[in-house]
C-alpha cells in the first residue's frame with residue numbers, strides 16, 4: 001500500500017564532515033549492545049499499526065526510535081531497506097468496527113491515512129515497502145505451506161496451529177521462562193487454554209471463517225491469517241532471512257516477535273533477524289495509555305491544538321527510546337522552549353565549534369540511539385557564547401536535521 005512522503009535527510013559527508021561511527025543498538029535476544037554494520041544496505045522491519053485508532057505518543061515514540069536508527073545508519077554511509085506492515089485485518093480492528101457501526105475497511109483506511117499524516121508531520125522516514133495484511137494473504141498461505149512441509153502445523157477444529165517446539169530455539173528472543181510466557185500469552189492475544197492444542201503456547205496460523213467476519217478463499221480453506229505469521233511472511237518476502245533489525249515496542253517481544261522468529265526459522269532454516277530492538281512503553285500520568293481509560297494522547301490532537309510537530313518530536317526525543325516513561329502535558333511546553341532556544345542559537349553569526357558538537361551528537365546517537373545525551377550537548381552548545389566559528393550555525397542546524405530529524 002501507499003507509504004508516506006519522505007523528509008529530506010541532508011548528508012553531513014557533503015559538508016566535509018565524513019561519516020559517523022558504526023551504529024550499536026541494544027538487542028533484546030542477547031541483552032547486549034551489538035554493532036550493526038552491514039556491508040552496504042541495512043535491512044529493517046518494524047511492526048506497524050493495527051489501524052483501529054489514531055496514533056498516540058507511544059506509537060510515535062516507537063516509530064521515532066527506528067527513524068533515529070535509520071538516520072544513524074545513513075550517516076555511517078549505508079543504504080536502508082525498510083519494511084513496515086499494517087495489521088489491517090485482526091480482532092481489535094473488527095471488534096472496534098462492530099462496536100462503532102463502521103465498516104472495518106473504512107475504519108482501517110481512515111486510521112491509516114491519519115497515521116500517514118502524523119508520520120509526515122513528525123518527519124519520520126517512511127518504509128520503502130508499506131504492506132497490509134489484506135494484500136499479503138497469498139504470502140501467508142505460502143509460508144504456512146512451508147511450515148506444513150516442515151511438519152510443524154496441526155489442525156484444531158478448522159483452524160491451523162504452529163507447533164512452537166518445532167523450533168529448537170523457541171524462547172531465544174524474549175529469554176522468558178515457560179511460566180512467564182504462559183502468564184503473558186493470554187494478555188496479548190494468545191489462547192493457552194483452547195482444547196485440542198498440543199501445547200498451550202502453540203499459536204494460531206490460520207483462522208477458519210467465522211460468521212460475520214471477513215475471510216479469504218484459499219487452498220487452506222476459507223479464513224484469515226493469524227497475526228505472527230503475517231509479519232513473518234511480509235518480512236521474509238521483502239527483506240529475506242537474517243535481516244539486520246526486527247523492531248517494535250517492547251509489548252511485542254513476546255509472543256509476537258518470538259513467534260514470528262520461530263515460524264520464519266522453521267520454514268527457512270535460517271535466522272529471522274540479527275538483532276531484536278524494542279522501544280519502551282509510553283504511559284500517561286502513571287497509567288497505561290489506552291482507549292478504554294480515555295487517556296490517549298494523540299499526535300493529531302496535539303497538532304490540531306497548534307503545537308509545532310518539531311516540538312512534539314523534541315518532546316519524544318527527550319526520552320531514551322528504551323526507557324518506559326509517562327507523558328505529562330507540560331512536556332510539550334518544555335519542548336517548545338527548547339525549540340525556540342535552538343532556533344535562536346543556530347541563527348547566531350558566530351557560535352562554538354560546529355564539528356566538535358557534531359562528533360558528540362554522532363557518538364551519542366550511535367551509542368544505542370542516546371538522544372537525551374545529544375539534546376544535552378546541543379543545549380550546552382546553545383548556552384555557550386564563548387567561541388567564534390562563523391560556520392557553526394549552519395553546520396549544527398544541518399546535523400540536528402540529519403541525525404535527529406528536527407528541522408529548525
Ligand code: 5CA
Pocket residue numbers: 047048049050051057058059061062085086087231247248249250251252279280281282283289
Ligand atoms: N500491528 C501490531 C504490530 S504487527 C501492533 O502492535 N499494532 S499497534 O497499533 O498496537 O502498535 C503499533 C506499534 O506501536 C507497535 O510497534 C507497538 O509495539 C507500539 N506501541 C503500542 N503501544 C505503545 C506504547 N504505549 N508505547 C510505545 N510503543 C507502543
Ligand code: ZN
Pocket residue numbers: 046047048085231256
Ligand atoms: Zn508485527
